[in-house]
Amino acid sequence: MWWSAVRLVVAGAAVGVVLYGLDRVVELAARRLAARPAPSAALPGLLRGCRRPMLAVAACGLMLAAQPWVRSPGGVAHLLVLATIGSCGWLTARAAALLLDGAVRLAVRRRDPGWAGRARTQAGLLGRILQAAIALLALAAMLMTFPAVRVVGTSLLASAGLVGVVAGIAAQSALSNLFAGIQMAFGDLARIGDVVVVGGEWGTVEEITLTAVVIATWDQRRIVMPMSYFAGRPFENWSRRTARITGTALLHLDHSTPVDRLREEFESYLAKNPRWDGEGSALQVVDTTPTTLVVRALATAANADDAFALRCDLREHLIGYLREHHPNALPRLTVASPPQ
Missing domain, CATH: 1.20.58 (Methane Monooxygenase Hydroxylase; Chain G, domain 1)
Structure with missing residues (x-):
């Protein structure tokens, strides 16, 4: 020894x-x-x-x-x-x-x-x-x-058929998530870094595992969604083909609003904003109510983050412009005396 x-x-x-x-x-x-x-x-x-x-x-x-x-x-x-x-x-x-x-x-x-x-x-x-x-x-x-x-x-090989059936039933949820993950990755439904809207929440795909997708929201939260959710329900993918996106800002204004001057100010400000990619823009009256006009300002940006910041900038600047130069264009609540 x-x-x-x-x-x-x-x-x-x-x-x-x-x-x-x-x-x-x-x-x-x-x-x-x-x-x-x-x-x-x-x-x-x-x-x-x-x-x-x-x-x-x-x-x-x-x-x-x-x-x-x-x-x-x-x-x-x-x-x-x-x-x-x-x-x-x-x-x-x-x-x-x-x-x-x-x-x-x-x-x-x-x-x-x-x-x-x-x-x-x-x-x-x-x-x-x-x-x-x-x-x-x-x-x-x-x-x-x-x-x-x-x-x-x-x-065990003699009873492999029965074991396979039992295992398939027991692991049905895990297997569905696994196959959904394969479908999602190789079907190019969503990728790491894509901007998506899932269940009313806007965020960026941060991680894709075998069974779940981790979405990072704008307020630093992490939403963990099962992989089968993406295979069985519709969701928005804002950057599947290209990261470019259109930002929309809605303004509710008085009927006396000078839309032409507002459009000139919109185009002038947009030309100086670095977040605008120069691809497209528009300011239109899209609706009217008994008390207000609904004005929509559109502007394209290179990605979703720039689009969100751009529409916030547009909304803030246009409201400030109207408050300073055309205060009567801001919406007002009319109060009338009741009939005698």
Whole structure:
């Protein structure tokens, strides 16, 4: 027994030396690849990111290969097999995450906000699905190394149909959210960074997980909506194709309002406002009531935040202009004496 322990220590030391040399080789290769042109620019980051799981896989593999010489107890060999499976799963998950991250960075370099948001959404969802699948497969492979679990697994295969039906019924909500997330990400219904209106709340899509969507509202709240909500109900996406949006400001004014002068002031102020993108604008009387005129001021902006601020600026400036130059144009409440 003691001789087997000595051999195990010697094998461990030899594996440590080999791993140190392998680590130096990987680092040297990453540095040389980093100095090359763009086609190999992603490889150094991939090698450095996968260095630890690669060393773990190599260590477990070398120790397993040395087992016939070490002749350690069966429990040690089993532990090495479990560690090898776990490190292989770790390496696969890390490589998949780094590849998806590289794809997202490549999409962001195109300087297209819509494309970048779509890539971040799909990569994030796909990465979570891959990590969950890899973890599940690694756990299943570890469990199948135990003879007792292997026998139980063989018996469960006979009743797999019944188990699948029961599991499907029990996980119906989770599965519906999962499939809704896949539909939302790859159907391009909404992306991270999109401006949406859901349930009467205006906000920005901040995060998309396997089962929920997190929406950041203008007042710093976070609304967590189940993924199935977006698959089964209508919602507004203000930036699905383009971030440009039209801001609307409604004014209720007296019938004596000089609309022509108000329109001139509107156009003059809009031309000096940096939030206006110059694409479109209009000031129109859209409705009338027995006591007021309903004047609508329209102006386009590059995104929803600028549109909201622009219509607030327009409303404030036009009301101030009328109060200063045409006070009679502001709405008034007429009070008449009752008939005698």
